[in-house]
Amino acid sequence: xxxxxYNADFRELGDLEERFGDFIIVTDPPFNIGYHYKSYGDSLxxxxxxxxxTKLMIGRKSVIVHYPExxxxxxxAADTMPRRVVSWVYNSxxxxxxxxxxxxxxxxxxxxxxxxxxxxxxxxxxxxxxRGRTGARLYDxxxxxxxxxxxxxKTAHPCQMPLEVMKRVIxxxxxxxxxxxxxMGSGTTGAAVAELNGAGANRSFIGIEIDxxxxxIAKKRVENVTKTQ
Ligand SMILES: C[S@@+](CC[C@H](N)C(=O)[O-])C[C@H]1O[C@@H](n2cnc3c(N)ncnc32)[C@H](O)[C@@H]1O
Numbered sequence: 001x002x003x004x005x006y007n008a009d010f011r012e013l014g015d016l017e018e019r020f021g022d023f024i025i026v027t028d029p030p031f032n033i034g035y036h037y038k039s040y041g042d043s044l045x046x047x048x049x050x051x052x053x054t055k056l057m058i059g060r061k062s063v064i065v066h067y068p069e070x071x072x073x074x075x076x077a078a079d080t081m082p083r084r085v086v087s088w089v090y091n092s093x094x095x096x097x098x099x100x101x102x103x104x105x106x107x108x109x110x111x112x113x114x115x116x117x118x119x120x121x122x123x124x125x126x127x128x129x130x131r132g133r134t135g136a137r138l139y140d141x142x143x144x145x146x147x148x149x150x151x152x153x154k155t156a157h158p159c160q161m162p163l164e165v166m167k168r169v170i171x172x173x174x175x176x177x178x179x180x181x182x183x184m185g186s187g188t189t190g191a192a193v194a195e196l197n198g199a200g201a202n203r204s205f206i207g208i209e210i211d212x213x214x215x216x217i218a219k220k221r222v223e224n225v226t227k228t229q
Contacts, residue, residue, distance in 0.1 A: 001197055002204045003190060003222055007215035010182035010208040011052070020206055023180040024106055024173060025062035026189050028161050029053050031070070036158060039211045054078040056182060061106035063169055065161065068100045075102070083107050086140045088165050101169060108172035111137040142168060155217045157186035166192035175201050184209040187218025191225050198229035 006013065013019060032049040035042040044052065050073065056062060057078040064071060065088070075081055082102035089098040114135035117125045147153060147160040154160065170179060170192045181189040184207035193205040207222075209215040 001202050003194065003226070004204075004206050005184070005187070005190065005215065005219050005222065006206075006208045007210075007212055008208055009210045013208065016180070016182075020178065020180060023061075023178040023206065025056055025060055025064075025182065026166075026169060026173070026179050027056070027063070027181045027183050028065040028185070028188075029183045031067070037211065038213050050074065050077050057104055060104075062104045063101060063106065063173070064104070065099055065101050065165075065169075067096070068098075071100050071102045075104070078104075080104050084140065086142060086169075088142050088144060090144060090146045092146060101165075106173065109174070110140070110172055112175075113138040113168055113171040115139070138168060138172060155186040155221065157214050157217060160186050161188040163188055163191055163195070167195060170196055170203065171201075173203075175203060178204040178206065180206040180208075182208045184218050185214055187221045190218060190222040194222050194225040194229075198225065 010016070016023070030037070030040060030042045032042060032044055032046070053064070053074055054077045057064065057074065057080060064074065066074065071082070071085070082104050083106065084103045086101040087098050088101055091097070115138055116135050117129070118136070119125055120129070142165060144162050144164050147162050153163055166188045170189070173179070179189060179193050184190065187207055190205045190207045193203050197203060205222075207218055209218055
């Protein structure tokens with residue numbers, strides 16, 4: 001169980017397999033919409049953007065968070081269909097109320113993460129609880145608030161994923177895997193890996209972020225989780 005963080009453009013790290021061995025990419029890529037990141041412009045030519053993301057997916061196990069229509073486009077460009085898709089839904093004052101999380105070449109196991117039973121008074125559920133079951137397997141529709149300016153977990157990164165969403169994503173992936181996030185941002189994926197490891201899991205994490213300030217935020221965040229364990 002190792003954690004390695006890099007302040008770099010992932011495209012300049014050479015052959016990722018040669019360097020890091022076997023891994024599952026888990027990432028929330030920039031959306032190429034001219035977002036106000038600190039140093040990254042987020043406005044590549046459309047073909048260049050699709051190529052950058054699909055190169056990460058082709059022939060690899062990958063989990064990508066994106067708007068649904070972009071995921072269809074990426075899947076077609078990479079000529080690979082997701083094995084499963086989860087919808088992450090949230091309330092916001094924008095017309096967009098969900099993003100999807102697509103699992104390519106890797107089968108998530110929803111029974112690895114438990115949620116409270118919806119009908120705890122049902123006779124069969126009571127029997128399951130008596131046999132030691134801690135809840136129902138996770139469903140594929142997750143209602144989790146976005147990170148707001150007032151959220152406790154908020155950092156200076158302008159578009160942070162909720163830790164709860166990333167913990168669910170990592171939690172349903174194979175234990176023992178190495179997780180690689182080439183667009184690490186504030187390090188939410190790494191913090192999720194570290195938190196789950198603190199609860200007995202055993203995954204490694206490699207995080208790469210091009211912006212120095214965001215890299216420092218991620219480093220501190222992951223260190224904070226590991227030092228409290
Ligand atoms: C959508 S954000 C990721 C947010 C992250 N999931 C979080 O919770 O904080 C995408 C990040 O990718 C970074 N980025 C863009 N191009 C990159 C590249 N070629 N290599 C590494 N990082 C890159 C941006 O600076 C930005 O922080």
